Amino acid sequence: MVIVGAGEAGTRAAFALRERGYTGPVSLIGAERHLPYERPPLSKDAMALAGAGMKAIADAGRFEQAGIRLVLSAAAISIDRAAREVKLESGVSLGYEKLLLATGARPRRLAMAENSRRCVYLRTHDDAEVIRAHLRPGARIAVIGGGFIGLELAAAARMLGCAVTVIETEKRLLTRAVPAEIAAVLHEAHAKSGVDLRCGAAVTAIVDHGDGVSIxxxxxxxxxxxxxxxxxxxxxxxxxxxRAGLAVENGVRVDxxxxxxxxxxxxxxxxxxxxLGVYAGRRVRLEAWRNAQDQGNLAARNMLGRQENFAAIPWFWSDQFDLSLQIAGLVxxxxxxxxxxxxEGAFILFHLAADGRLVAASGIGQGNAVxxxxxxxxxxxxxxxxxPRDKLAAADTKLKALLAA
Amino acid sequence: MPEWIVACAVDDVDEEDVIRFDHHGRTFAIYRSPEDEFFATDGLCTHEKVHLADGLVMDDIIECPKHNGRFNYKTGAARGAPVCVNLQTYPVKVEAGKVMIEIGGVHG
Incomplete structure (x- = not known):
């Protein structure tokens, strides 16, 4: 078994193969030099807290114990589907019975920023180190994009004493997946902490000068x-x-x-x-930690010959200041x-389809209130x-009771 | 030297639920099972130090509110990724409507 990509999905799949009793060789190929690590903290605690360090998914001993061969700092450059081989940049070829692509995603780049050496992106631990070095008290930090990465980093930068400006093209923050009522709570939290928020703002030029960048x-x-x-x-x-001729449709197309x-x-x-079975087969691509785990687990089982369908509900969270947001389902x-x-100010929105079916829930509050x-x-x-709508709205009706009903 | 302390009243915890109990700088989670038995564990998830009392109890499982790490709260056993370190459990007894836990020694 060969797994390309040593992030959350790939690493989880590697361990899941062993947990399911597979005893043949397992190779996990990672592009980065680090042991597989958790990405969510990169924009949250690990950014805001000094010396939080990297959170490894598993230490070297566990990979060794599980007999998972880690191939780090390695790039897979081609797949020979007929011969069932993956070729690495180093020239090495790895034969496979089943292959898992868990290659992840990369930040979308802003064309206007290509000539700036002061524009930075976040995906990897090394990216996070670069950003962290900029977040000195009093530093002026601009954030282009009022999505999760931008807002979590804006919050971290404020907590570290930076002067922060967030620039968002849309009229409000988090338009893609978050209801306006919840985005408004986050907007207020950022504004209250002193973040300068510019929504409905289009960037027209980015120019480096001596000791900074002008946007x-x-x-x-x-x-x-x-x-x-x-x-x-x-x-x-x-x-x-x-390059291997696999079907691609907003991501590698899978069933x-x-x-x-x-x-x-x-x-x-x-x-x-x-x-997504729960939404009549609607095709989606998710960038979420738990989804990566769920799919890594499921892919491993099916690579071993099971015929299980993906049935998980999309779920993600975000931490900003003392607030935590969670969303289940697609709003x-x-x-x-x-x-x-x-x-204590926390609330949950239940999103219902036309036929009254609960299709999503979103909530925000301090800590883990929701x-x-x-x-x-x-x-x-x-x-x-x-x-029933009245039961959903009534705080004294336990949702557990509705589940049993 | 065993030390029994009162954590809460029996009625403070619903069936198949959990509450937080803090004592001398330590934090615990007190559970009431669907079978109406009480259990106690360390209060923080072994993955990222999140209070388990904000999590969901289902049968004999407590699920961490943050990352869905799961433990059997009766035994402390971790039930799969992302958690791999077991949870410390503590002996519990109920006397005169009070839930008491023993935190003097360390128990597996």
Whole structure:
């Protein structure tokens, strides 16, 4: 078994192969020089807290114990599907019975920023180190993109004492996956902490000068910064799959079992698009930690001959300042929203389809105030439940009771 | 030297639920199982130090509110990724409507 990509999905798959009793060789190929590590902290605690360090998914001993061969600092450059071999840049070829592509995604680059040496992107631990070095107290930090990466880094930069400006093209923050009511809570938290938020602002030019970078906006404003973090989305790494002639559709196209158009090749995590059974097979691509784990697990089982379908509900979280947001399901599947208060300013929005079915739930509050209810909502979504609106809205109705109903 | 301390009243915890209990700078999670038995573990997940009392209890499993790490709260056993380190458990007894836990020694 060969796995290309040693992020969350690939690493999870490697261990899952062993947990499922596979005793043959397992090779895990990683592009970075580091042992596989967790990415979520890169924009959260590890950025905001001094010396938080890297959080390895597993230490070297566990890979050795599990008999997983780690091939680090290595790039897979081609797949010979007929011979079932993956060729590495080093010239080495690895034969496979089944191959998993867990190649992840890379930051979308901003053309205007290509000539700037003060514009930085976040994907890897090494990227995070570069950004961290800029976040000195008093440093002026511009953030282009009011999505999760941009906002989490903006919050971290503020907590480290930087002067932060966030520039977002859309009229509000987090337009892609977050309801306006929740985005508004985050907007307020950032504004209150002193982040200068510019929504509906288009960048027209980015120019480095002696000791900084100037970002010109369409309204005539100019923002001077010591460094500019660009967080405008991610692009799936599909080059290897495309060169091998695999079907690609907003990511490596897989079926509900995570198999690509070649039955010997599977894909999982940020790099693939897949059909979501719970939404009538709607094809999506997710950039989320738990999705990477779930798909890595499932791909491993199916690589060993199981025929299991992907059934997980999309779920993700974000931490900014003392607030934590969690969303289960896809919010845009809903046409109606029911709000439930969760105490101390925390609240949950239940998103219902036209037929009353619960299709998503989003919540925000301090710490883990909404975590348990979002988890229960996720189970209700999986059950395709149609909970009564008044019960969803009533804070004293336990969601667990609705699940049993 | 065993030290039994009162953690909460029996009625403070619903069936198949969990609450947080802090004592002298330590934090614990007190569980009531669907079978109406009480259990106690360390309060923080072994993965990223998140309070388990904000998590969801299902049968004999506590699920971490942050990353869905799962433990059997009766035995402390980690139940798969992302958690791989077991949770410390503590002896529990119920006396006169009070839930008491023993935190003097270390128990597996």
């Amino acid at each position: 010109a906006l369409a309204d005539g404003a100019s923002i001077d910064a010591d460094a500019c973090i660009v967080g405008i989305g991610a692009i799936p790494n599909t080059d290897l799959a495309e 509900e079992r995570m198999a690509t158009s070649d039955p010997h090749i599977f894909a999982a995590g940020d790099c693939c698009s897949f059909p 845009d599947e809903g046409v109606e929203t029911v709000r439930r208060e969760a105490g 975590a348990r209810d979002i988890r229960l909502a996720e189970m209700l979504i999986a059950k395709k439940a149609r909970p």
